[in-house]
Amino acid sequence: MVEVKIDPTTRIEGHHGMELEVEDGQITEARSTMKMFRGAEIITVGRSPRDAAQLTGKVCGVCFICHRIGSSRATEDAAINAGAFDGIPEHAKILRDAVEGIFFLWNHAIHLFALVGPDYSDAVADTGFERLDPLEGEGYQGALENQRKLMQALAEFGGRAPHPLAFVPGGVATNPDVSTVQTVKSRLREVSNWLGPTDAVPDVLENVQNGEFDPELGEGLHDVVSILVAAAREGAADLGSGPNRYYSNGLFREPESDERIFKRGVYRDGSTERMTKDEIVEAISEHTEYSYYTDDSGGAPTEAKPPDPDPNKEGAYSWGKAPRFDGQTMEVGPLARLTISGYDPFDLRANLGGGSDESNTLNRLIARAQEVLIVRDRVLDLLDAFDPNEPLMADFPDDYTGKGVGLWEPSRGTLSHYVDVRNGEIERYQIITPTLWNIGPRDGEGNPSIIEGAIVGDEVADIEDPINVMRTVRSFDPCLACSVHVDSPEGSYETELKPASPGGMTDAGNG
Amino acid sequence: MAIRTGDNGQTRRNFLKLAGTMSAGAVVSRHTGEIAQALQQATDGPIEVAWLQGQSCSGCTISLLQGQYPTLEETLSEFRMELTFHPTLMAEQGEAAIESMSKSPDVLVLEGSVPTQIPSAATLGERPDGTSKPLVDWIKELAPEAEYVIGVGNCAAFGGWPAAENKRGLHDVGENVTGARGLQFEQREKNGVLGPDFTAGSGLPVINLGGCPPHPDYILLTIATVLNGHKPDLDRYQRPKPFYEPLVHDNCKWRGYFDRGEFADRPGEEGCLYKVGCAGPYTNCDDQTRLWNDGTSVCLNVGAPCIGCMEPGFWDRFQPLDKEVEQQNIFGVDVETAGLAVVGAGVVGIGAHAARKAMGYGTSERDSDGNQSESAVEERTASDADQQSDTETGADKPE
Numbered sequence: 001m002v003e004v005k006i007d008p009t010t011r012i013e014g015h016h017g018m019e020l021e022v023e024d025g026q027i028t029e030a031r032s033t034m035k036m037f038r039g040a041e042i043i044t045v046g047r048s049p050r051d052a053a054q055l056t057g058k059v060c061g062v063c064f065i066c067h068r069i070g071s072s073r074a075t076e077d078a079a080i081n082a083g084a085f086d087g088i089p090e091h092a093k094i095l096r097d098a099v100e101g102i103f104f105l106w107n108h109a110i111h112l113f114a115l116v117g118p119d120y121s122d123a124v125a126d127t128g129f130e131r132l133d134p135l136e137g138e139g140y141q142g143a144l145e146n147q148r149k150l151m152q153a154l155a156e157f158g159g160r161a162p163h164p165l166a167f168v169p170g171g172v173a174t175n176p177d178v179s180t181v182q183t184v185k186s187r188l189r190e191v192s193n194w195l196g197p198t199d200a201v202p203d204v205l206e207n208v209q210n211g212e213f214d215p216e217l218g219e220g221l222h223d224v225v226s227i228l229v230a231a232a233r234e235g236a237a238d239l240g241s242g243p244n245r246y247y248s249n250g251l252f253r254e255p256e257s258d259e260r261i262f263k264r265g266v267y268r269d270g271s272t273e274r275m276t277k278d279e280i281v282e283a284i285s286e287h288t289e290y291s292y293y294t295d296d297s298g299g300a301p302t303e304a305k306p307p308d309p310d311p312n313k314e315g316a317y318s319w320g321k322a323p324r325f326d327g328q329t330m331e332v333g334p335l336a337r338l339t340i341s342g343y344d345p346f347d348l349r350a351n352l353g354g355g356s357d358e359s360n361t362l363n364r365l366i367a368r369a370q371e372v373l374i375v376r377d378r379v380l381d382l383l384d385a386f387d388p389n390e391p392l393m394a395d396f397p398d399d400y401t402g403k404g405v406g407l408w409e410p411s412r413g414t415l416s417h418y419v420d421v422r423n424g425e426i427e428r429y430q431i432i433t434p435t436l437w438n439i440g441p442r443d444g445e446g447n448p449s450i451i452e453g454a455i456v457g458d459e460v461a462d463i464e465d466p467i468n469v470m471r472t473v474r475s476f477d478p479c480l481a482c483s484v485h486v487d488s489p490e491g492s493y494e495t496e497l498k499p500a501s502p503g504g505m506t507d508a509g510n511g
Numbered sequence: 512m513a514i515r516t517g518d519n520g521q522t523r524r525n526f527l528k529l530a531g532t533m534s535a536g537a538v539v540s541r542h543t544g545e546i547a548q549a550l551q552q553a554t555d556g557p558i559e560v561a562w563l564q565g566q567s568c569s570g571c572t573i574s575l576l577q578g579q580y581p582t583l584e585e586t587l588s589e590f591r592m593e594l595t596f597h598p599t600l601m602a603e604q605g606e607a608a609i610e611s612m613s614k615s616p617d618v619l620v621l622e623g624s625v626p627t628q629i630p631s632a633a634t635l636g637e638r639p640d641g642t643s644k645p646l647v648d649w650i651k652e653l654a655p656e657a658e659y660v661i662g663v664g665n666c667a668a669f670g671g672w673p674a675a676e677n678k679r680g681l682h683d684v685g686e687n688v689t690g691a692r693g694l695q696f697e698q699r700e701k702n703g704v705l706g707p708d709f710t711a712g713s714g715l716p717v718i719n720l721g722g723c724p725p726h727p728d729y730i731l732l733t734i735a736t737v738l739n740g741h742k743p744d745l746d747r748y749q750r751p752k753p754f755y756e757p758l759v760h761d762n763c764k765w766r767g768y769f770d771r772g773e774f775a776d777r778p779g780e781e782g783c784l785y786k787v788g789c790a791g792p793y794t795n796c797d798d799q800t801r802l803w804n805d806g807t808s809v810c811l812n813v814g815a816p817c818i819g820c821m822e823p824g825f826w827d828r829f830q831p832l833d834k835e836v837e838q839q840n841i842f843g844v845d846v847e848t849a850g851l852a853v854v855g856a857g858v859v860g861i862g863a864h865a866a867r868k869a870m871g872y873g874t875s876e877r878d879s880d881g882n883q884s885e886s887a888v889e890e891r892t893a894s895d896a897d898q899q900s901d902t903e904t905g906a907d908k909p910e
Contacts, residue, residue, distance in 0.1 A: 006605040007636050007643070010598050013569050015633060017643075035643065037632040038566045038673040039688035046678030048831040054818060055826070058672055058723060061570020110576075118602050141584055144576065151577050152804040158813060160803035162573045163723060165815035166778075173778035174813035292631075308682040309689075311631045319632070393779050470604055 001028070004466060007035070009473050011115045013062045014480025016439070018469060019317070022460050027469070030448070030455040032439045034320035034480055037292065041306035044429040048398065049075035049421050050169050056417065056431065061162045062479050065103045065154070066410030067417075067431075069096055072169040074417035076396075078404030082421075085396035092171030092392045094382055097252050099157055099167065100410070101379035102184075105191065106150040107411040107477075108334075108372045112224055113143035116365060116474045119467065120230040131213075131223055139223035146191045146220070153187040156180050171393040178388060185383055188376075196221035198373045201346045205229070224369045231362050231471075232352050240454040240472035242359030244268075246336030247325055247437070249280065249416070251409035252378055261378060262337045262409060266325065267357065272340055281405050284416070284432065287322040287443035290315065297321070298444075301418045301430040302403065318441035320480075322449060323432050331359055331450045332413025332437045333476065334367035345370045359454070364475040371411075399424040412477050413437060438476045451476060558738055559613035560620060561653065562597040565633045565646045566673040566691055567623025570724040571664040572599050578727030579805045598635075609636045618734060619657035619711075621694055624666040624673045625650055625704045628690025647704055650694065654705055658712040659737045661720060662694040663730055668719035669693045669748075669823040670703075676827045693719070695749065699823040715742060719749045723820035726801060729754045746795075748823050759791035759817050762799035778833075779814035790819030790829040790836055 007017030015035035021028050040059050044052050052075060057068030079085035113132070117140065121132045131139030151161040157174055158164020166174040196204070196218010204217050208225045215222075250264030265275040275283075281302060288298035293307040298321060307321065330336070338344065344356040348370060353363040406417040413434030420428035439451040448456065451473065460466045564572075575583055594600065596612035603611050623646075626632035630645035638644045654660050665671035673691035677684060695703040695717040703717070710716050718737070720729045733751055736743050743751040760766065768774070768783035775782035785792070794817050798809050811817055819829040829836055 005637070008598050008604065008608060010601055010604040010608050013599060014567075015564070015598075015635065035634050036566060037626075037629065037689060038691070039677070039684070042677050042681050042684070042688050043672075043675045045681060048833060050833045051831050054832050055672070055675070058568060058570065061568035061573050061724060064570065114600065144582070144584060148577055148579070148805065152807045155804035155807040159808050159810040159815050160798075161577070162570045163820075164813075165810045165818060166813045168778060168815075170777075173815055175779055176813075306681060309629060309632075309684060311629050393777060395777065 002463060004460075004463065006466070006469065007033075009470065009478075011118065011474060012478040012480070013060070014478070016473075016478060016480050018455070018473060020455070020460075020466070020469065022463060025459055025461065025463075027456050027458050027460060030452045031317050032320075032441060032449060032451050034318045034440070036480060037309060037311075037319040039307075039309070041429045041431060045306060045426050047426055048424065049078065049419065049426055050398070052417075052419065052426055052429065053167075053169050054165070056429075057167070058163055059431070060479060062107070063103075063410050063412065063415075064162045064164065065099055065158075065167060066408060066415055068164075068167045069100065070406045070408040070410075070415045070417045070431075071419075072167065073406030073408060074404045074419040075169045075406075075421065076404065077406060078402040078419050078421045079396045079400050080402075081404055082400040082402030084400040084402070086394070088171040088394050089391040091387055091390035092394075093253065094386045095157065095172050095392065096167070098379055098382040098386060099154060100251065100408075101375050101382060102150055102153050102188070104375045104411045105188075105372060105379070106147055106154070108368050109143050109147050109150070109220075111477050112227055112365070112368060112372075113140055115477070116471075117227055119471045119474060120227055120234060131219075132226065139219065139226075142194060142219055143223070146194050149187050149191050153184045156184050156187075170396060171391075173393055175392070176388045181383060181386065181388055185380065188379060188383075192376055192380075194218070194220045195224075195372065195376065198345075198377065201225070201348075201373070205346075224372070228348070228352065228362070228366055228369060231365055234471075235468075236362035236365070236471060236475075237352070237354045237358075237360050239458055239468050240359075240361035240364075240451075240475060241457070242331045242450050242454050243329065244270075244357055244359050245328060245330050246339050246357075246359075247330035247332055247414055248337045248340045249407040249409040249414045251337070252375075252382075261341070261374070263341045264407075265340055266330065267336070267340045268328070270357070272342070277405070277407055280407065281416075283326045285324055285327075286432065287324060289322075289444040290317055290441040291321050292316045292319050293321065301416070301432055302405065304430060306429060316441075320436050320440040321432075322440045322443040323436050324443055324447075327443075327445075329443075329447060329450050329453070330437055332434045333364065334371045334411070335359065335364050336413060337409070338367045338370060343370065343374065345373060361454075361472045361475040364477075368477070397424075410434065412479055433479075435476075435478050435480055439473070439478050439480075451478075557593045558618065559593045559595050559616045560618045560734070561595050561613050561616040561657075562620040562622065563635065563646065563649060563653075564598055565621055565623035565625045565650075565667065566689065567664070567666060568672070569599060569622070571622040571667075571730070572597070574724035574727050575663075575730050576727075577804055578731045583731070606636075614653065615656040616653065617658045618737070619653050619660045620663050620734075621650065621661070621667040622663045624670050624691035624693060626673070626689035626691050627704060628685060628687070632689040650704055654694070654709065654711065654717075656712075659715060659718065660694060660705075660709075660711045661718045661730075661733060661737075663720050664725055665721050665723045665820060665823075665825055666691070667693055668717075668721045668750075669696045669825070670698055671723060672826060674698065675830075693717075695719070696823060698828075699748070713737065713742070716745075716749055718743065718745065718751065721748065721750055721755065721821045721823065721825075722796065723825065725821070726754070726796070726798060726803065728801060750795075754797055755795045755821065757795065757797040757800065759794045759796060759799055759811070762797075763791050763811050764799075765811060775814075778816055784811065784814070784816040786835045787816055788818070788829070788831070788833045788835060789816035790822070790832075791817040793829070793836060794819045794822050796821040 001023045004020040009016045017033045019031040053068050053071040056071040059067050117132050131137045154161040158166045200217040204221045204225050208229050246267040250260040252261035265273050285300050286298045292311050294310045297307045339357045348366045349356045349363045353366050401422050403420045408415045416432045418430040440449045625647050633646040634643035636644050662668040670691050670693045674687050676686050677688050693703045695705050701707040765783045773782045774786040802809050818832045819825045
């Protein structure tokens with residue numbers, strides 16, 4: 001048995017390492033270690049509920065909009081429960097959905113091209129397709145250019161990106177006019193043109209499989225499909241298998257109804273269960289047995305105290321906690337959303353990825369790509385329905401007493417903020433992030449997290465180059481800023497991992 | 512990818528001539544194209560950069576990716592920068608990533624704060640004994656070997672978000688939950704992890720780019736400036752003056768409302784946002800004129816009050832963020848009264864200037880050639896006013 005440590009895991013957001021035990025070329029045990037702690041929940045306590053959205057909005061510089069909205073919804077919910085607030089205006093809801101949608105497009109573009117892309121760029125390059133070469137490739141550069149356009153669209157409403165300040169409790173503190181909306185739409189159309197038409201997917205797939213490139217069918221689409229095809233050829237469908245249990249808070253309301261494009265609920269034992277907010281809140285608890293927090297820091301997030309750090313705790317290995325749904329691990333993210341909603345556009349997961357509901361490394365990438373297409377169209381619909389002349393902010397008093405929960409569904413998966421406000425001051429605050437669900441530590445029963453379970457059983461052909469482990473880690477699009485951190489057990493083996501890209505960052509200056 | 516040149520297409524020779532007659536930082540802030548050209552020629556060999564993350568949210572990295580003139584791609588490829596380590600962007604992982612990192616970088620960049628009470632609250636790689644290696648060890652090892660050390664963002668510069676107060680004193684972990692500090696500062700005190708007397712190989716102290724996050728131009732152009740051999744003019748918090756000298760308040764689109772005493776009751780309403788927590792009168796940066804995301808917008812333009820994120824002491828200095836910053840602190844006069852007095856004078860154009868004088872601060876203005884005008888020099892700068900509040904009146908915002 002050899003022990004392999006990968007620290008840092010890089011090209012994810014944040015500090016993370018993997019500790020693996022490998023026997024006869026097969027991973028027999030995996031520990032996912034989150035390596036940072038800041039104390040967001042502790043810092044939030046004692047402050048104004050409005051400041052919670054500002055502070056927790058900056059928990060993450062990647063998922064900034066998501067936390068701002070999640071926190072705003074929690075404090076609004078508390079005010080509603082206190083009888084002090086009637087809810088935010090309808091068009092503020094539409095605008096929140098629209099900016100979250102723009103954020104989805106931005107995040108998925110960055111992830112597919114800059115973070116995951118290099119894992120497969122050797123394989124893509126083997127097909128003669130060099131557009132995805134990090135830095136030098138036209139595809140890579142086009143993605144960076146287009147992510148800037150998406151951020152500009154966010155800045156039109158929010159003032160700047162990252163960390164726009166205009167999304168606050170009560171709605172959206174901005175007064176966009178018709179021309180602002182037009183500017184955003186025109187930015188989105190530019191990005192949309194770069195991506196290419198949705199119905200071109202089958203033709204693009206054929207092109208890519210034949211090593212051909214037709215810019216009229218969409219440059220972005222060719223690049224994204226190339227990554228998927230390369231990942232399929234590298235065997236990513238056989239990697240990182242999860243338990244086929246998924247959970248989503250749902251997102252993108254239909255204006256004038258509570259129906260969502262992405263449904264709310266869980267998928268387990270082969271079927272979908274629609275759920276109410278109360279049922280979801282009731283089902284979730286957190287474990288801290290393997291976390292650097294005191295044992296009594298866990299429990300129901302509606303009741304538990306903010307996590308109490310215990311950096312020298314015996315047996316602990318992560319600054320993350322272990323959230324469970326009815327005691328079970330749940331995978332969250334694009335694959336969870338699409339499975340729960342019953343979407344598999346062009347049967348890509350059914351055909352390329354071994355089944356629509358199969359949890360594996362390839363299907364996580366395919367689902368992300370499919371979401372780009374779904375959300376691209378959805379954002380434009382939302383902006384069509386958005387009337388900037390309608391009210392976007394609603395007042396509520398500061399001195400209320402009440403408890404609230406903000407469920408939200410960012411690109412990486414389910415997010416929930418829990419707040420307890422007393423006389424206008426925060427008494428208790430909890431956040432459960434998508435990354436905790438996917439790559440947190442073991443729970444009190446010793447059950448591994450989604451990623452720990454997914455990696456066990458995978459083969460490591462070359463112990464000095466466990467690239468497949470990294471492919472699986474990155475397929476979850478982990479983002480640890482909001483979660484995380486470490487003192488690990490002594491290792492018996494150190495390994496050197498080789499980059500899997502035809503021109504990494506370190507070669508950038510040598511051309 | 513071609514380097515974009517400035518509108519006037521100045522050559523390197525002209526750039527250097529300009530640089531000889533004014534502070535380098537001032538050149539940088541408004542002559543991006545020339546900087547790009549000059550830098551390209553100045554850096555014939557590769558420049559090694561190591562970018563570490565402490566207790567960070569990666570927001571500074573995401574901000575960096577939004578840079579337009581130059582873009583990050585241009586900076587890396589055209590300026591021959593070797594980003595030997597960047598956890599979010601690099602190809603390698605694990606031991607190979609650590610090995611690729613330059614151990615004597617030309618430029619050491621830190622994003623995020625450094626935990627000192629709980630060192631394990633941010634680690635990277637391992638010590639020889641197999642335990643995780645705290646960021647604070649990395650910083651103490653690498654900083655003395657670096658030619659320049661840059662703290663990118665409020666956390667790396669001043670402690671920032673993770674250093675915000677544990678207001679209820681929960682869990683006996685102290686006011687600062689993890690003991691988060693900046694490289695050379697802890698809030699407004701020179702009490703960072705590198706000590707007050709630290710200087711890098713260049714002789715410069717840590718260059719602080721405050722902001723949550725800082726503007727991408729601040730990051731890329733500061734790196735460009737130092738690599739081009741210029742020493743940026745730094746303020747008392749070691750921030751490059753051209754970026755951090757202008758006062759948000761002076762360039763705010765709502766400034767006329769302030770001078771007329773017309774205040775909004777909530778964010779997003781028409782009017783000056785001072786009463787809903789705007790920290791613009793206390794915050795130095797040129798965002799109001801530079802704008803974000805390729806000139807798209809800025810916080811105040813969309814009705815979001817300035818929260819003072821460019822300043823040391825942010826968060827708690829301006830908290831609660833949605834409440835009026837205390838009236839009797841920096842200026843020593845009632846802001847609303849000062850504004851109304853100007854309305855009484857009835858001449859708005861003169862009023863703005865009068866209000867500024869009345870409150871004992873001004874801004875360092877430059878003429879079109881970039882030279883400081885005499886009148887501007889005579890006026891006290893905002894950072895002077897800030898200093899006075901620290902040392903003379905001690906009447907800063909109560910904790």
